[in-house]
Amino acid sequence: MTSGSPRDQVERGARRGEAFAHAHEAGVKRVGRAGVAAEGVVYLLIAWLAAQVALGSGGGSADSSGALAQVAAKPFGVVLLVVLALGFLAMLAWQVVAVITADKTSHRVSAVAKAVVAAALAVSCLRFVSGGGSSNGQQQQTLTQRVLEAPGGAVLVVVVGLVIVGIGVGTVVRGFKRSFEDKVEGTLSPALTGLGVAGWVARGVAFAVLGALVVVSATGDTGKSRGLDAAFREIAAQPFGTVLLLLVALGLAAYGVFQLLTARRRARA
Incomplete structure (x- = not known):
């Protein structure tokens, strides 16, 4: 019979959970690497969709939902989506362990951020498997509209936008500083470093x-908040936008x- 106060029980449970995470960290990491590969597949498809937008032939949504829709439309698409979903679930488990052991x-x-993204991608894959896939951009636009209708919503939307800008700038800086190198065991070849x-x-x-x-x-133009698809189309609309977006792709x-x-x-990850 378990004794002690509820707080003591919670602390003991937390310690057991941490011990379990440390004990299984290596195994979870090996499985979780499948999620990195799954993310690579999704980004290749997003790049293809972005290139289509640049060339004026993109009819679908140039974001993760559009990429998964491309997979769903292929022969054995359901099987591929299930494989991707399993990969993202494996990444989710890896990131949960990483949160505990970091x-x-x-x-x-x-x-934490990667766990949220992995969970969202896994859910999106499973929705497409069940035939209920939808545009992320439309969902984001609807969410933005609801937030704007709330008291102080406009300020919150601006703050979220500035945070995303900060993440973007930080990602560019990490790219030039090659901070991604510490994500990989061993050394990277010049070609892999260039890709990174x-x-x-x-x-x-x-x-x-x-x-x-x-x-x-x-400002009320919620159509601007339709995710990466809107970002790609905004880039394409600029002077030399086709070239710029092709470079991004x-x-x-x-x-x-x-x-x-x-x-x-x-x-x-």
Whole structure:
């Protein structure tokens, strides 16, 4: 029979959970690397969709939902979606363990963010498997509209947009500083390093533009908050936008290839 106060019981449970996480960290990491590869596949598809937007032939949504829709439309698409979902669930488990075992606050925060993304992607995959897939952009626009209708909603939307801009700028900086190298066990070849730099910079640019559009949506133009698809179309609308967006698409493709080629050697996601 368990004794002690409820607080003591919670503390004992937390210690047991931490001990379990440390004991199984290596095994969970090995399985979780499948999620890195799955992310690489999704980014390759997003890059393809972004290139189609740049060339004026993109009819679908150029974001993760559009990428998964592309998978669903292929022969054996359901099987592929299930495999991707399993990969993202494995990454989710890895990041939960990383949150518990991380020795740096920055690593813990990053693991929490990646766990949320992995869970969202896994759910999206399963929705497409069940035939209930939908556009992330439309969902984000609806959410933004609801937030704007709440007291102080416009301020909150601006804050969220600025945070996303900050994440984008930070990602660009990490790309140029090659901070991604500590995610991979062993050394990287010059080719892989080049892919990493291009990938992180392109992702940073895309998210910075996305954040700026979220800020603009605080004025009531919620169509600007439709996710990466809106960001890509905004880039394409600028002078030399086709060239700029094609460069971003190539960078995102580089990120996808980097994830695929380094998945089995990842120390962190």
